[in-house]
Amino acid sequence: MSPKKVDKEKKKQAILMSAIRVFAEKGVHNTKIADLALAAGIGKGTIYEYFRSRDEIFIEAFNFILRDMETRLKAEIAIPEEPETKLKSMTNIVFSSLDQFSGDMANLFIDIWHEGIRSKSGPGGGLIDLGQLYEDIRLEYKQVIDEGIQSGEFRKIDSRMAASTILAAVDGLILQWILNPEAVDLHSANVKIMDLFLNGIKRHEE
Amino acid sequence: MSPKKVDKEKKKQAILMSAIRVFAEKGVHNTKIADLALAAGIGKGTIYEYFRSRDEIFIEAFNFILRDMETRLKAEIAIPEEPETKLKSMTNIVFSSLDQFSGDMANLFIDIWHEGIRSKSGPGGGLIDLGQLYEDIRLEYKQVIDEGIQSGEFRKIDSRMAASTILAAVDGLILQWILNPEAVDLHSANVKIMDLFLNGIKRHEE
Amino acid sequence: MSPKKVDKEKKKQAILMSAIRVFAEKGVHNTKIADLALAAGIGKGTIYEYFRSRDEIFIEAFNFILRDMETRLKAEIAIPEEPETKLKSMTNIVFSSLDQFSGDMANLFIDIWHEGIRSKSGPGGGLIDLGQLYEDIRLEYKQVIDEGIQSGEFRKIDSRMAASTILAAVDGLILQWILNPEAVDLHSANVKIMDLFLNGIKRHEE
Amino acid sequence: MSPKKVDKEKKKQAILMSAIRVFAEKGVHNTKIADLALAAGIGKGTIYEYFRSRDEIFIEAFNFILRDMETRLKAEIAIPEEPETKLKSMTNIVFSSLDQFSGDMANLFIDIWHEGIRSKSGPGGGLIDLGQLYEDIRLEYKQVIDEGIQSGEFRKIDSRMAASTILAAVDGLILQWILNPEAVDLHSANVKIMDLFLNGIKRHEE
DNA sequence: TATGAATGAGATTTCATTCAT
DNA sequence: GATGAATGAAATCTCATTCAT
Numbered sequence: 050m051s052p053k054k055v056d057k058e059k060k061k062q063a064i065l066m067s068a069i070r071v072f073a074e075k076g077v078h079n080t081k082i083a084d085l086a087l088a089a090g091i092g093k094g095t096i097y098e099y100f101r102s103r104d105e106i107f108i109e110a111f112n113f114i115l116r117d118m119e120t121r122l123k124a125e126i127a128i129p130e131e132p133e134t135k136l137k138s139m140t141n142i143v144f145s146s147l148d149q150f151s152g153d154m155a156n157l158f159i160d161i162w163h164e165g166i167r168s169k170s171g172p173g174g175g176l177i178d179l180g181q182l183y184e185d186i187r188l189e190y191k192q193v194i195d196e197g198i199q200s201g202e203f204r205k206i207d208s209r210m211a212a213s214t215i216l217a218a219v220d221g222l223i224l225q226w227i228l229n230p231e232a233v234d235l236h237s238a239n240v241k242i243m244d245l246f247l248n249g250i251k252r253h254e255e
Numbered sequence: 256m257s258p259k260k261v262d263k264e265k266k267k268q269a270i271l272m273s274a275i276r277v278f279a280e281k282g283v284h285n286t287k288i289a290d291l292a293l294a295a296g297i298g299k300g301t302i303y304e305y306f307r308s309r310d311e312i313f314i315e316a317f318n319f320i321l322r323d324m325e326t327r328l329k330a331e332i333a334i335p336e337e338p339e340t341k342l343k344s345m346t347n348i349v350f351s352s353l354d355q356f357s358g359d360m361a362n363l364f365i366d367i368w369h370e371g372i373r374s375k376s377g378p379g380g381g382l383i384d385l386g387q388l389y390e391d392i393r394l395e396y397k398q399v400i401d402e403g404i405q406s407g408e409f410r411k412i413d414s415r416m417a418a419s420t421i422l423a424a425v426d427g428l429i430l431q432w433i434l435n436p437e438a439v440d441l442h443s444a445n446v447k448i449m450d451l452f453l454n455g456i457k458r459h460e461e
Numbered sequence: 462m463s464p465k466k467v468d469k470e471k472k473k474q475a476i477l478m479s480a481i482r483v484f485a486e487k488g489v490h491n492t493k494i495a496d497l498a499l500a501a502g503i504g505k506g507t508i509y510e511y512f513r514s515r516d517e518i519f520i521e522a523f524n525f526i527l528r529d530m531e532t533r534l535k536a537e538i539a540i541p542e543e544p545e546t547k548l549k550s551m552t553n554i555v556f557s558s559l560d561q562f563s564g565d566m567a568n569l570f571i572d573i574w575h576e577g578i579r580s581k582s583g584p585g586g587g588l589i590d591l592g593q594l595y596e597d598i599r600l601e602y603k604q605v606i607d608e609g610i611q612s613g614e615f616r617k618i619d620s621r622m623a624a625s626t627i628l629a630a631v632d633g634l635i636l637q638w639i640l641n642p643e644a645v646d647l648h649s650a651n652v653k654i655m656d657l658f659l660n661g662i663k664r665h666e667e
Numbered sequence: 668m669s670p671k672k673v674d675k676e677k678k679k680q681a682i683l684m685s686a687i688r689v690f691a692e693k694g695v696h697n698t699k700i701a702d703l704a705l706a707a708g709i710g711k712g713t714i715y716e717y718f719r720s721r722d723e724i725f726i727e728a729f730n731f732i733l734r735d736m737e738t739r740l741k742a743e744i745a746i747p748e749e750p751e752t753k754l755k756s757m758t759n760i761v762f763s764s765l766d767q768f769s770g771d772m773a774n775l776f777i778d779i780w781h782e783g784i785r786s787k788s789g790p791g792g793g794l795i796d797l798g799q800l801y802e803d804i805r806l807e808y809k810q811v812i813d814e815g816i817q818s819g820e821f822r823k824i825d826s827r828m829a830a831s832t833i834l835a836a837v838d839g840l841i842l843q844w845i846l847n848p849e850a851v852d853l854h855s856a857n858v859k860i861m862d863l864f865l866n867g868i869k870r871h872e873e
Numbered sequence: 874t875a876t877g878a879a880t881g882a883g884a885t886t887t888c889a890t891t892c893a894t
Numbered sequence: 895g896a897t898g899a900a901t902g903a904a905a906t907c908t909c910a911t912t913c914a915t
Contacts, residue, residue, distance in 0.1 A: 493910085505910090509910095515909095
């Protein structure tokens, strides 16, 4: 790679990071190219030197965020730990990623879900493959649960569905938290929902 | 004196139902007034005889859907049943509402979430109060769980958080199902996630 | 004329009178057909039973007002009086017509001027012939002034221009009064501007 | 860094001058954005690079015309002259401004009056403050008349009303001239109406 | 005759993208 | 490479007029 190329890549990253913050704050839909240019401190036309279109910026922003989260999830999985501990850590990683890039980061998740789903059937034929992403994460959760079943620590449940459900609960709680941060205490959520999933609601006679 | 016999309220409902289908199929954001008119079999201008603006149609559509689901949830709550049975029924109601108006109904939920969140801070000051809606449903779940705790059937857990989590799991599973209907079997989900919540993942010594 | 026809004509007049009030209040341009129907207490469609188009209503309203004023001017002219007295009375008639139909009548004059001028070159080829109207009034003023010159009461001035100027001053003062009723006291105007004009027009004894 | 060398202020002026001509020719009300763009030789969208809205163009056009006339009136006032000469010059300035920007300039005056009056009570709360403008000009005329009274050249008349009346006559004559240029000879008007007014205002030696 | 629901032409405005400099 | 002026497609909304009842 020539130094020129490296520079270009660097500037593209800078624009992207700036774009992520704007997307989070104003919403993907309300963000104009002019906003991105202003935030990045460059001219409108310059954006097109680094990205082919408005959509491409969003896609790259999305991928950047997701790659980041996946990396951190994968790293956690690699550490040898009890399944129970691992599940708790994984959930924690997702919750903690809400502030990773911007205080309004959570809002951007909504945009990502929205765009990810709505663009599925669009003419672009799916700007974002959220389906694959979820499948990946689901399998990672499932693997941990299967470990627990193998070791006899967990019941013989449908591990795939359990994985989906834990993942679902995390997403859903984020949604509720966005709607009203006071309605859900994400801080304590991690511990409590894991207790719920691990022990269930019912009182077990011993 | 009044020769034209058109029940305006009825026609408005018809336009609304038609609009809901279009919104579900194309997405609120991608739906143009012209699409709504075409689908309803009327002229563009006629829409404005029944709705003040594009946004108003969306809001009324949302409220219509919402009122429908709330009605059914409330009806379920009123039936005297075991807490465990009640929880299952409530979850079932939400899942089954996915096909209520359109096959793509679930997609519309995403739009509702999206708009509900993104319009929060917008100039309109929140077209939709999703926060209140969730609080209402959360309390209904909580009430059932509290009943179970009272009767000794359930453990003494944080019932509010448990309610939030069940609600969250339902939403999250819907999200995953939309992303890939083959990845999550909503049909069996109801039974399985309730088993999960009720009994937990852990194996309990007896 | 059959009784039916008389009735129709009567109703048309009623609609017209009602329309004049609405035009005066809201301005011709801002008045919708629906407003006229509402004010007349009839249906929108019914308007078209009596008038071919929106423009026609305005034209007929205009003609109604103008015919009224002309009639009163002609009546004044017919009375045998000193030229000086006659001029004062004529000016007074115009000023007093401002409240004839509505408190906002004066505003309607502006609309009449505006439309009268702007429609001159339009495709309709002149909805209103204000030019002819002004010529008529001008000649009436001129005739009175010529009388005064003949009798030696007035100087030998350009009577046509003097007529135009008096007429102009009346219009112009109405304009100023509309812009700010406190800036011009129309009540005292009649006496004062006539003093102004007469002491210029009159031959002064030396 | 700034390759496009376009003086935005200059171009805005050019668009405005072009717009004034179109407004004058077609009337403010009949002028579409597309007309303005066509006349200026630019695209529809480009208009909005220089003006926020259609109304803003009109307001700026009006202010431009106004500022021009005021400047010339003020300049005239400043020259030390006999009150009689000054009055003649002032009137002349108004008459001569009719061709300043366009042959149809006079028509635009009608639009300005119309809009100025009709927008008074509108929702915009008065795009244009014609009332203040007239008050300013009135006071300038009054000042000259008062000078004449002071010096004994003029009779002790109500100078404010006299000022209003002269101003009114000028406006009214312009109106008549617009309606039919052959009906009023503006060229000779200046001399003749001043003769009329002066011989009324002046104290006559006996 | 009276009505008002239905209509669609037409106007304003936005903004992603292009391209001359 | 960087820029931002220019563009026009596209979307919303208005309202005079028509016409079935």
